[in-house]
Amino acid sequence: MPHGLRTTLVVVLAAGALGWTLLQRFRGGLRQFLQNVSNHPKIASLLIWLVALVPMVYLTMIVRHYGVNVPTLDDWVMAPLIVKAHTGQLQFADIFRQQQEARTVLPNLIFICSAWHEWNVRDQMLVSVISCGLTAAGIFVLLRRSRLNLPALAICFWLIVLALFSTAPFELWLFASGFPSFLPLLFVVTALTVVETDLPILGKFLICAALAAASTFTLAHGLLAWALTFPAILVSQRPLRWRSWFGLLFAVTAT
Numbered sequence: 348m349p350h351g352l353r354t355t356l357v358v359v360l361a362a363g364a365l366g367w368t369l370l371q372r373f374r375g376g377l378r379q380f381l382q383n384v385s386n387h388p389k390i391a392s393l394l395i396w397l398v399a400l401v402p403m404v405y406l407t408m409i410v411r412h413y414g415v416n417v418p419t420l421d422d423w424v425m426a427p428l429i430v431k432a433h434t435g436q437l438q439f440a441d442i443f444r445q446q447q448e449a450r451t452v453l454p455n456l457i458f459i460c461s462a463w464h465e466w467n468v469r470d471q472m473l474v475s476v477i478s479c480g481l482t483a484a485g486i487f488v489l490l491r492r493s494r495l496n497l498p499a500l501a502i503c504f505w506l507i508v509l510a511l512f513s514t515a516p517f518e519l520w521l522f523a524s525g526f527p528s529f530l531p532l533l534f535v536v537t538a539l540t541v542v543e544t545d546l547p548i549l550g551k552f553l554i555c556a557a558l559a560a561a562s563t564f565t566l567a568h569g570l571l572a573w574a575l576t577f578p579a580i581l582v583s584q585r586p587l588r589w590r591s592w593f594g595l596l597f598a599v600t601a602t
Contacts, residue, residue, distance in 0.1 A: 392491075395501045399483065399508045406512040407476050410520050414472045421524040422468055425458045429466055432459045448567035454527040468523035475520060478529040479511045485536035492543050531569040534562040538576035552577055552592065556599055573600045 431437040442455045461470045486507055490500050519525030538558045555577035562569030577596055581589050
């Protein structure tokens with residue numbers, strides 16, 4: 348078992364044991380505290396986020412401490428692209444070129460933009476951290492809309508944050524070319540938050556299609572975004588002319 352994953356599991360088990368012990372000892376006071384906090388949603392959200400920030404800040408400090416401004420492995424594949432951008436030789440075919448199973452258009456653009464003045468691979472490591480932070484925020488919004496009670500919402504969110512900011516995939520955190528691995532989940536979560544808004548169905552379709560397209564041109568498994576975003580509306584809400592919307596989605600996906 349990887350050291351990072353083992354450490355995370357030990358921390359979760361220790362926190363669970365400690366929480367259970369404290370719950371048994373201070374059950375009455377804790378119940379009263381939860382009841383008081385439940386009457387103030389903003390305070391409850393603030394407390395939940397304060398706890399969730401612990402692994403987020405911890406992982407950020409690890410990346411900041413161990414991240415070195417030296418390209419490694421697949422980072423060097425981006426070097427010719429960045430050189431062409433700086434020398435005015437960059438063409439659309441260079442950005443759209445297939446890399447392994449996918450056409451990584453969006454990561455290529457992020458590399459070019461973040462290295463416009465200076466190529467510092469730590470900037471791309473920061474993209475990974477920011478992407479996971481935004482993903483956590485989107486998941487929190489979805490959990491709030493699910494109308495879970497306060498303890499269930501807090502536990503679910505904390506476990507998700509622990510999984511998102513786990514040190515187990517340390518190669519991705521300390522690897523400039525690792526940030527594309529975090530983007531498809533961000534796009535899916537963002538699309539699902541849009542699905543639950545009061546936007547017209549056309550607006551939801553356009554946003555979901557744009558996010559799914561961005562996911563598609565990030566990594567190969569980003570294609571799953573087409574099946575996990577707008578179809579959620581067709582299944583859960585059954586809008587008028589849903590068959591027409593499904594056909595339109597299928598046509599756009601095939602394109």
